[in-house]
Amino acid sequence: MKNRIRKARGVDKGMTVVFYAVAIFFFLLLAAFAGKVIIGGFAGASPEMFAFARKGSIGNQLFNTIYLVFVSLVVSVPIGVCAGIYLAMYAKQGVFTRFLRMCIETLSSLPSIVVGLFGYLVFLVFMGMGKSLLAGALSVSILTLPLITTTTEDAIKGLPEGYYQASLGLGATKWQSIFHVLLPACIPRIMTGVILAAGRGFGEAAVLLYTTGSGSSLRWGNWDITSPTCPLNLLRPAETLSIQIWNLQVNGQDRALANLSSAVLMLLVLLFSIGANALSHRIAKKNAGENT
Amino acid sequence: MKKNKSYGMFSKEYFWRGLMTAGGLFVIILTIVIGAFLIYKGSDTFTVYGHSLGEFLGSADWEPMDNSEGGGAVGALIFIVGSLCTCGLALLISTPFSLGSAIFMTEISPKFGEKFYRPVVEIFAGIPSVVYGWVGLTVLVPAIKTVFNRQVGHSILAAGLVLALMIFPTITTMAADAIRSVSDDCRKAAYGLGSTRWQTTYRIVIPAAAPGIISGIIMGLARAFGEALAVAMVIGQTTALPTSIFSTTKTLTTEIAAQMGNAMEGGEMKSALWTMALLLFLVSLLFIWLIHFCGSRQLAKEKKDAKGKK
Numbered sequence: 001m002k003n004r005i006r007k008a009r010g011v012d013k014g015m016t017v018v019f020y021a022v023a024i025f026f027f028l029l030l031a032a033f034a035g036k037v038i039i040g041g042f043a044g045a046s047p048e049m050f051a052f053a054r055k056g057s058i059g060n061q062l063f064n065t066i067y068l069v070f071v072s073l074v075v076s077v078p079i080g081v082c083a084g085i086y087l088a089m090y091a092k093q094g095v096f097t098r099f100l101r102m103c104i105e106t107l108s109s110l111p112s113i114v115v116g117l118f119g120y121l122v123f124l125v126f127m128g129m130g131k132s133l134l135a136g137a138l139s140v141s142i143l144t145l146p147l148i149t150t151t152t153e154d155a156i157k158g159l160p161e162g163y164y165q166a167s168l169g170l171g172a173t174k175w176q177s178i179f180h181v182l183l184p185a186c187i188p189r190i191m192t193g194v195i196l197a198a199g200r201g202f203g204e205a206a207v208l209l210y211t212t213g214s215g216s217s218l219r220w221g222n223w224d225i226t227s228p229t230c231p232l233n234l235l236r237p238a239e240t241l242s243i244q245i246w247n248l249q250v251n252g253q254d255r256a257l258a259n260l261s262s263a264v265l266m267l268l269v270l271l272f273s274i275g276a277n278a279l280s281h282r283i284a285k286k287n288a289g290e291n292t
Numbered sequence: 293m294k295k296n297k298s299y300g301m302f303s304k305e306y307f308w309r310g311l312m313t314a315g316g317l318f319v320i321i322l323t324i325v326i327g328a329f330l331i332y333k334g335s336d337t338f339t340v341y342g343h344s345l346g347e348f349l350g351s352a353d354w355e356p357m358d359n360s361e362g363g364g365a366v367g368a369l370i371f372i373v374g375s376l377c378t379c380g381l382a383l384l385i386s387t388p389f390s391l392g393s394a395i396f397m398t399e400i401s402p403k404f405g406e407k408f409y410r411p412v413v414e415i416f417a418g419i420p421s422v423v424y425g426w427v428g429l430t431v432l433v434p435a436i437k438t439v440f441n442r443q444v445g446h447s448i449l450a451a452g453l454v455l456a457l458m459i460f461p462t463i464t465t466m467a468a469d470a471i472r473s474v475s476d477d478c479r480k481a482a483y484g485l486g487s488t489r490w491q492t493t494y495r496i497v498i499p500a501a502a503p504g505i506i507s508g509i510i511m512g513l514a515r516a517f518g519e520a521l522a523v524a525m526v527i528g529q530t531t532a533l534p535t536s537i538f539s540t541t542k543t544l545t546t547e548i549a550a551q552m553g554n555a556m557e558g559g560e561m562k563s564a565l566w567t568m569a570l571l572l573f574l575v576s577l578l579f580i581w582l583i584h585f586c587g588s589r590q591l592a593k594e595k596k597d598a599k600g601k602k
Binding site: 011012081084090102115199200203205 | 304312313318322324397419421425457517518521
């Protein structure tokens with residue numbers, strides 16, 4: 001009996017050590033990974049790589065990445081918020097709502113290459129757009145749509161029931177309560193979702209492979225929106241940072257440049273996820289304050 | 293006048309309600325359209341070019357013609373086996389570590405885990421896959437080459453390791469959520485009976501959280517299965533069945549990514565690639581179904597527990 005207890009205690013201690021080791025090992029691995037990408041990227045960079053030149057720099061690609069994500073959010077946020085409000089406020093329990101939820105889940109788990117193929121087929125083959133920033137942005141918005149829908153729904157459902165009841169009690173209609181009371185109250189939470197979606201959009205490469213094309217010859221100062229070298233033109237090919245890494249990998253040249261673009265891409269994503277985290281922490285704190 | 297005003301108010305109400313419903317409808321239509329297009333494009337292999345499903349799934353003979361006459365072979369077994377091997381290896385590597393980390397941050401050091409470990413792991417879930425692929429290519433591939441004394445470092449092993457690192461955050465956070473939702477009474481009862489922490493974790497907490505943990509593993513698997521570019525960078529891209537974990541091969545996603553741009557519109561090759569995309573779509577549906585299945589198991593379990601209490 002004593003032996004068994006001693007053995008159990010020994011195993012317990014041993015397993016505790018094992019779990020500590022696993023956690024610390026992975027922690028160090030992730031830290032080393034981030035350090036390698038960011039420090040390694042900037043250490044091997046030369047000043048001209050930060051320029052907005054046609055070749056051998058990341059300026060244009062960085063601009064394209066941010067612009068593309070912005071355009072995709074302009075499309076997916078309104079639709080996603082509408083669908084989220086519908087699910088939270090208007091939908092009745094039934095076959096239709098269940099099916100809608102299933103669709104959202106399907107969309108969110110689609111492999112990104114499949115979304116890319118779909119975008120290629122619809123925007124390029126059927127609509128005849130040509131490889132363009134707009135086609136890429138629309139395809140990325142398919143990926144971010146489910147995320148925005150679910151965060152909006154959760155945000156509205158997470159509000160205290162009193163908000164809605166009080167608003168109705170003051171004589172507001174359903175839509176007035178939603179628009180003037182519920183929506184403003186959950187904007188920080190929806191913003192968190194949007195930031196996360198943006199973070200996902202920045203790194204997306206498989207979707208853009210066949211929709212945005214590569215190469216980007218921009219002439220800064222050319223603001224004629226129909227010209228193919230105008231930075232704001234939606235219908236021009238636009239190489240993003242992630243596609244640039246992929247292309248450099250295929251060609252096998254200029255490792256330093258690819259290192260730098262992965263470093264910048266990683267920094268961008270880290271910044272956005274830390275921002276989303278900080279925002280949600282602030283919300284949690286505020287809510288905790290309200291309840292006490 | 294008054295009547296008019298209230299009429300305006302209600303029409304607004306209906307308008308906005310309609311708009312919100314349209315948002316919901318759009319999501320449904322989008323999903324159906326994606327599915328329909330994949331089926332429409334993917335079925336060409338079987339209807340237009342007359343290949344059998346058995347050939348597509350069971351033969352390793354991959355020589356589709358890049359024209360609309362057909363007559364090539366469209367056996368996708370190489371890619372299916374490649375996908376299964378890389379994902380299986382990634383799961384095999386990642387699951388124990390993820391579970392260990394999840395237990396660490398919920399059972400062993402909850403304060404540190406919640407404040408620090410969890411946010412860090414969550415941030416890593418968002419790192420772009422090309423970055424993983426690029427680091428795999430520049431660090432892991434040369435390392436495998438020198439450590440195992442191989443001619444090339446590109447291999448299933450490299451792809452498995454990259455994917456394992458990629459899905460680690462997904463599995464860890466979902467497993468930790470499942471473990472945390474196990475009721476504290478279970479732990480207290482186990483401690484009261486004299487169990488050590490490890491016995492409590494191993495015999496009580498893990499079995500109680502099993503459906504949630506399995507959902508997490510399936511989510512990780514789904515992510516690994518759909519990953520294209522990170523795998524394409526490190527797997528070596530040769531069209532042959534893998535013989536060991538050091539052999540180079542292709543997966544469903546990498547073949548689509550590599551060939552889609554070259555293939556002729558409407559040709560046999562393109563249809564075969566679309567069929568592979570359809571297969572990916574069906575597999576992701578299967579994963580969702582599995583997760584739901586686990587979720588309903590969990591619910592049933594909780595209901596039973598609640599009944600037992602009464």
